[in-house]
Amino acid sequence: MMKAEQLLRERRGKRNQLIVFLAFLAALTVWSAIGTNFTPGALWGGIGDGAGFLFVDLMPPDTAELPGLIGPALDTIYMSFVAMVIGALVASVLSIFAAATTSPHPVFQVGMRAFSAMLRNVPVIIWTILLVASFGLGKLVGTLSLIIVSIGMLVRCFAESLEEIDLGQVEALRSVGASYWQVITQAVLPQFLPSLIGWALFNLEVNVRASTIVGMVGGGGLGFTIQSGLKLFQYKEVSMAVLLVLAIVLATEFLTNRIRERII
């Protein structure tokens, strides 16, 4: 009997907790809605305007603009690809210092983690704005900022993969009298290579998406075309460029998936 009563009390306690939590959630929602002037009516009105913009101003995409967009589209691809290659090369060296399993000293590990977190956690748009201020507009700035965030992301991903390698293989090579770099290239690298390629390909996808944003604040490529098109009310050209971005993103995803399947 005691037990049943206790259970009942416990369950009531839990139910009360849930009610309090839901009430809190509702209050938070209302408060945020007031703070942002959000009403369901506004949403409804917005849908009308949005649909008008989407289906009247932007449609149909101007295919005549396509030849002019090929250049910027290629720029977007170059930027993403170069940033991936350089980012992966730099990050593969830096991540060796950042991973607990391969770092020569814990001090390097902490330092490298902090450094890569800084590169990664400042949004790419901020990096571009900063770099535009020093280098001016263009593809170079776009590529540079993509390289910076690629390094930030890849050091983290690579280090995580490096920490999952089989240390038995490392131990074996240390036991034959191999030096630090011999162990890295002969025992660590063979294990690490598949995840290195996998992460680098994922980084390429991320870069293609990010390059649009980068372009919009002056980093060149399709993003730049979209931004200038919007400012000049060339909406049909903008929609063509957006379609092209979509096509590039999908194509990259498709390609990288195929390559990844091959490796694994």
Add this chain to the structure above:
Amino acid sequence: MTLLRVEDLKKVYADGTAALNGIDLTVEAGEFIVVIGPSGAGKSTLLRCLNRMVQPTSGKVLFQGTDTTGVSKRKLREIRRSMGMIFQGFNLVERLSVLANVLHGRLGYMSAWRGALGLFAKPDVEEATRLLQRVGLGEQLHKRADELSGGQQQRVGIARALAQKPQLILADEPIASLDPASSEIVMNSLYTFCKEDGIACLCNLHQVDVAKKYATRIIGIYKGTKVFDGTPEQLTDEMIDYIYNQHNDKASDQSEADGRLARALKKETA
């Protein structure tokens, strides 16, 4: 000739676990010594203190007259390359070829950058090929290491150790993850090659019958202390009982011994 002399070797891990409580032993050239003892007795730690994969807390390890416990990095590489090591989990680089794994035995002799780039000299490649033929894997040269069976992988491990041209081989439970047939082949190869090449061997095992079959001398370890050191004939059933069940008559098999260690470790960390 005394190849290795260990004096009062102690190891206390960072978590406070005392793995070795002052071990003394000697290894003469050409001996095949088997180290037995229950799991957690400190057998693996002992082997790893000899080539300094584990840094001993105190004591001396004199290898060919040099105390290895405080030597420079360069000298340590030289000492390690004269001691081959064979592992319970084989520890081959799985994604590389069988041949490359045997060639790894030469890394200690190569300049840092040649080794790092994997630029092995022609005589080394020929020697590695010969060694693989010797362990009966001449056909598997270019296979990826993880395509081989466990027993075959361990024979590659032996070939890797032999490629070092070592004076001593440290074998840490070489047959613990193998089936009886492969175990037999691996132990036979290890014993024969050590004998033929005049290499001394320190081999951790927990199969007492296997130990008695191959050993020229047996060392028994219990809780980080040497409790037996003698010929296989001197290792009586009472002595085996003493090594495995000492101070605790309830725990008679491996799993209970493991459980005891786990409980001890838990107490240690709590």
